[in-house]
Amino acid sequence: MKPNSDLTTGNIVTSTLATGMTRRQAIITGGVGSILAAGMFPNLKLRANEWSSLPDAPRFTPFTQPLPIPGRLGKCTLNPVPGCEEARCGSEAVYHGIAPEFYTNHPAHHPDWDQKPTACHYMEIQHAVHQFVPGIESPCFAYSANGTTPSFPGPTFRMRHGQPAVIRLKNNIDLETSLHHHGAHSPSHSDGHPVHYTFHGECRDYYYPNAAPRHHGSQDLSENPSTMWYHDHGNDVTAHNVAHGLCGFSLFTDSIEEDLISRQVLPEVDDAFGNQGAYDIPMAFHDTALNPDGTIYWDPLNLDGRIGNIFTTNGVAQPFLNVERRAYRFRFLCANLARVIELRLSNGQPWLQISNDSWLLPRAVSVSTIRLMPGKRADVIVDFSRMPEGTVLFIENIMDQDNGRKPNGVDLKKRVPFVQLRVVGKTAQTGSLKIGAGTPLRPHVPITQDEIVATRVFELNRSNGAWQINKEFYNATRCDAAIQLGTAERWILRNNSGGWVHPLHIHVESHQIQKINGRAPKTVWAAKTDVSPLEDGTEIELFMKFRTFCGPFVFHCHNNNHEDHRMMKQIEICGTDPVTGKMQKPMLNGSYYAVEPDVCGIPQPDIDSNPHLFS
Numbered sequence: 001m002k003p004n005s006d007l008t009t010g011n012i013v014t015s016t017l018a019t020g021m022t023r024r025q026a027i028i029t030g031g032v033g034s035i036l037a038a039g040m041f042p043n044l045k046l047r048a049n050e051w052s053s054l055p056d057a058p059r060f061t062p063f064t065q066p067l068p069i070p071g072r073l074g075k076c077t078l079n080p081v082p083g084c085e086e087a088r089c090g091s092e093a094v095y096h097g098i099a100p101e102f103y104t105n106h107p108a109h110h111p112d113w114d115q116k117p118t119a120c121h122y123m124e125i126q127h128a129v130h131q132f133v134p135g136i137e138s139p140c141f142a143y144s145a146n147g148t149t150p151s152f153p154g155p156t157f158r159m160r161h162g163q164p165a166v167i168r169l170k171n172n173i174d175l176e177t178s179l180h181h182h183g184a185h186s187p188s189h190s191d192g193h194p195v196h197y198t199f200h201g202e203c204r205d206y207y208y209p210n211a212a213p214r215h216h217g218s219q220d221l222s223e224n225p226s227t228m229w230y231h232d233h234g235n236d237v238t239a240h241n242v243a244h245g246l247c248g249f250s251l252f253t254d255s256i257e258e259d260l261i262s263r264q265v266l267p268e269v270d271d272a273f274g275n276q277g278a279y280d281i282p283m284a285f286h287d288t289a290l291n292p293d294g295t296i297y298w299d300p301l302n303l304d305g306r307i308g309n310i311f312t313t314n315g316v317a318q319p320f321l322n323v324e325r326r327a328y329r330f331r332f333l334c335a336n337l338a339r340v341i342e343l344r345l346s347n348g349q350p351w352l353q354i355s356n357d358s359w360l361l362p363r364a365v366s367v368s369t370i371r372l373m374p375g376k377r378a379d380v381i382v383d384f385s386r387m388p389e390g391t392v393l394f395i396e397n398i399m400d401q402d403n404g405r406k407p408n409g410v411d412l413k414k415r416v417p418f419v420q421l422r423v424v425g426k427t428a429q430t431g432s433l434k435i436g437a438g439t440p441l442r443p444h445v446p447i448t449q450d451e452i453v454a455t456r457v458f459e460l461n462r463s464n465g466a467w468q469i470n471k472e473f474y475n476a477t478r479c480d481a482a483i484q485l486g487t488a489e490r491w492i493l494r495n496n497s498g499g500w501v502h503p504l505h506i507h508v509e510s511h512q513i514q515k516i517n518g519r520a521p522k523t524v525w526a527a528k529t530d531v532s533p534l535e536d537g538t539e540i541e542l543f544m545k546f547r548t549f550c551g552p553f554v555f556h557c558h559n560n561n562h563e564d565h566r567m568m569k570q571i572e573i574c575g576t577d578p579v580t581g582k583m584q585k586p587m588l589n590g591s592y593y594a595v596e597p598d599v600c601g602i603p604q605p606d607i608d609s610n611p612h613l614f615s
């Protein structure tokens with residue numbers, strides 16, 4: 001991939017909306033979301049079946065390119081240093097500042113967060129050109145690590161429990177962005193809330209304490225994640241920005257996972273040089289949509305969900321991977337906008353699934369296929385030691401889907417090979433990993449019924465071609481649920497939207513699925529989850545705790561087009577009044593930005609003069 005400084009003159013479809021307005025013009029004149037919220041798309045129903053019409057993709061020969069492994073985001077020195085006066089909110093160097101929780105005198109900041117000095121990193125968002133298909137250049141966006149070549153996916157974050165990190169992100173594209181660290185337990189300022197923007201030309205210091213949730217007492221280490229990812233979450237433009245390259249992996253380790261590695265239950269995450277280990281392979285599946293000339297196809301009026309016509313893994317269409325005769329850890333990420341996938345090995349060998357979303361399972365589970373909705377992850381162990389040298393097999397998708405509504409179902413006649421696996425090496429490395437079905441991994445501390453203090457019901461609705469929750473479009477100035485810090489709640493999620501799939505992602509903490517349509521969930525979904533898979537006509541009951549951080553957070557459908565078109569709600573986690581002992585009032589209440597500017601990272605005078613940016 002190489003930088004492209006002149007994307008705007010290319011023939012990419014994305015630079016203007018259908019009205020001819022640029023994105024910024026649309027925001028200035030009232031915003032795409034404002035138009036939708038006012039229900040001013042009268043022709044949407046007429047166009048409802050047109051979204052699936054895709055251009056002819058460029059032709060190519062699959063399995064000629066090796067699977068690329070994204071490089072690691074390196075450490076650096078930041079100048080000015082994070083949190084100093086020159087890097088405060090409103091400063092020239094770091095306009096959006098840093099989370100208030102960064103400062104050691106903040107009530108949420110606990111001394112045991114800082115077991116090691118804060119690791120500093122620098123990253124930019126820039127225009128780039130990428131080859132999804134060999135020999136064909138596609139203008140796109142990319143995260144670029146500290147002046148290195150931009151990549152799709154972006155550089156992999158490496159996080160360690162007990163070592164806080166600051167990523168200074170500079171946005172060099174002419175769109176509002178917001179970096180969401182999906183699966184992380186982060187302050188509101190650095191969570192990637194849709195309107196906690198990083199504006200064009202500006203920087204934000206994203207502060208990640210890398211501490212497990214806590215409410216009094218010690219951290220709950222059962223909540224430490226493993227495979228997270230990051231992606232753009234800008235208000236109304238998430239689908240567009242992710243489709244154009246703004247995503248990457250974030251891998252987290254702690255003492256529990258390191259113990260599993262030292263006992264060879266799991267392979268090393270790093271090699272001897274600190275790069276991605278040879279037997280721990282992240283794979284981001286993303287169905288991109290290309291025009292015949294290689295430009296990315298984009299229809300800004302597609303509210304159903306963009307389905308692609310090219311199947312990429314780590315940014316390359318149908319690559320190959322040489323595997324030795326031993327066991328591997330594959331980390332699967334469904335980075336599709338709308339397509340649901342179901343993965344199997346072409347030889348019928350089952351997966352040994354070891355995680356669901358960000359968290360290792362209590363015990364490894366043998367499964368024949370893995371269904372992943374957009375945003376979801378699953379780590380698996382695959383043992384190639386019994387396969388003779390020269391064996392060729394595939395990671396293949398057996399789920400058929402031809403529009404953003406929902407899959408047609410499993411169809412072996414329409415299976416698509418995503419990655420070709422070529423077994424190499426004469427000698428089998430038997431016993432390379434000491435793991436099998438039932439092997440203990442991360443202990444799960446369940447949320448129990450007696451902890452629940454409130455029940456909330458959220459129904460997913462379709463309205464005038466766009467998307468609502470409880471018959472309301474998302475509104476950044478409205479608090480939809482004020483939740484007391486340190487409590488646990490029961491949520492009922494209902495998808496009666498009439499034939500649509502909605503993967504529902506809740507920020508800030510894991511949630512625990514209790515029931516799906518009244519029945520206990522299957523084993524791999526029964527511990528921790530961050531994307532609840534709401535099939536058509538499904539009700540999910542879940543328990544969730546809200547710890548450590550106060551402030552606004554969101555939950556939303558992870559079909560990114562649904563999310564942009566307002567299937568999202570905002571919660572505010574509120575602390576306890578030290579005098580009365582009661583829950584403090586939410587800061588939102590219709591005047592969202594009457595809060596400390598540090599929380600959203602935009603100086604109050606700029607908010608006051610541009611209120612339309614936040615509605």
Ligand SMILES: [Cu+2]
Pocket residue numbers: 501502503557558559562563567
């Ligand atoms: Cu949805």
